[in-house]
Amino acid sequence: MRRGTPHMPEMPSPATTNRTTMQIPVHSAAYESLCPLRFHPTKHRASIAIGIHSSSIAIPELKCWIQHFLSRFAGDPCFFLDHLFDTNTNTIHNQCLTAAILLWVAHLGVVADTLxxxxxxxxxxLAVSTAARDSSTLATASEPQATLQLMQSHILIALYLLDSGPEVTQGRYHTSMATSLALSMRLHTLSVPPGNIVPGPLPPRFLQPPIAPHSIPSQLLAKAFWSVVLLNNIWVAVSGAPSHIPSDMMVGTPWPIDDGWGWAQALTTLAKASILLERIPRPQDFTAMDQRLEIFANHLAQQQNRPEMQFAVLINVLVNAAILQLHLPYAGYELSAARCCVAGERVLACLRGTQTWQGVDSVVAVSEPTSLY
Known part of the structure; x- marks a missing residue:
């Protein structure tokens, strides 16, 4: 459903607003610090002012909202900050992140009197305006945690715009912001020795110093980078617009390592599938790409019964959509027609017996009309 033009909430002046650090102890009364809003209804429209504590919102409601949010995003390949809700010591540095979370809470249909x-x-x-404000005051070199949270905020907003429209221009803007933050943090060079220069879209003088060892787990940084790559490639597939990541950029970041929960394998496979889809438009690579797609699809068929393949439907759609996009212009020829039929049959076989569930991946709904019919 398309939305109307959003009314801009009244915001406090940047000159009088300082960045506020919000502690989120999950099992204590201070949990209410998660809520970034004080609501001041007016006669004509909502006026939302940024605050930290709100006596009008009960702690049980906040916990309920977060549970609804996590029920959609826990284990999602594009949500890499789920550790924030695992301990009592983590901190949210950006108000735009809490605004993005509340946006998704409302989008998921959570009904609360206060909302x-x-x-x-x-x-x-509110999420867009706070993201813009936090971006303008962010010092990426000295605030890596805040930078990661701002990156996550842009990802959540881009996913919302994909799920509710899609709003291509706005969605690609927030995707580009997340990509820019990832590249400026050198997340694409995590395994490159210090002092080595890796060719990329940004000259070295625009890159922040490498993140201090052990200040942030390397596994989290790798997950953040591949989440951005996945989001970028999905928007490329949906919009048909160029990628925000240059095709000739050297990547020196390892694939995520499985920690026993299966999310790393899912993110790795999704990222690989999305990269194959994003690279389809190059005609000179037709034969090589056709072979790579067939090898990947055959390998994927052998992995379907593994427990960590909870994203099998989306992975199958991405890979077989790539095959369809590659061969559709040549469907008049027997080989390409056969490839298209096999790809369509694979997707249908994967969808048969699949039940509708809350929070189904938006790219499946967006891609289905263009890739299957």
Whole structure:
């Protein structure tokens, strides 16, 4: 459903607003510090002012909202900050992250009296405006945690715009912001020895110093980078616009390592599938790409019964959509027609017996009409 033009909430002046650090102890009364909003209804429209504590919102409601959010995003390949809700010591540095979380809470249909007067358009405007403000005051070199959280905020907003429209221009903008933050943090060079220069889209003088060892787990940084790559490639597939990541960029970041929960394998496979899809438009690589796609699809068929393949439907759609996009212009020829039929049959076989579930991957719904019919 398309939304109308969002009304911009009244925001405090940047000159009088300092960045506020919000502690989120999950099992204590201070949990209410998660809520970044004080609501001041007016006669004509919602006026939302940034605050930290709100006596009008009960702690059980906040916990309920977070549970709804995590029920959609826990284990999601594009949500890499789930550790924030695992301990009592983690901190949210950006108000835009809490605004993005509340936006998704409203989008998932969580009904609460405190949110009733405020539409998703109001919350989207709040998330966008706070993301812009936090971006303008962020010192990426000295605030890696805040940078990661801002990156996650842009990802959540881009996913929301994909799920609710899609709004291509706005979605690609937030995807580009997340990509820019990832590249400026050198997340594409995590395994490159210090002092080595890796060719990339940004000259060295625009890159921040490498992140201090042990300040942030390398596994989290790798997950953040591949989450951005996945989001970028999905928007390339949906919009048909060029990628924000140059095709000739050297990547020196390892694939995520499985920690026993299976998310790393899923993210790795999704990222590989999305990269194959993003690279399809190069005609000179037709034969090589056709062979790589067939090898990948055959390998994928052998992995379907593994427990960590909870994203099998999306992975199959991405890979077989790539095969369809590659061969559709040549469907008049017997070989390409056969490839298209096999790819379509694979997707249908994967979808047969699949039940509808809350939070189904948006790219499946967006891609289905163009890739299957």
């Amino acid at each position: 009733t007067p405020y539409t998703e358009a109001d919350l989207l405007a």
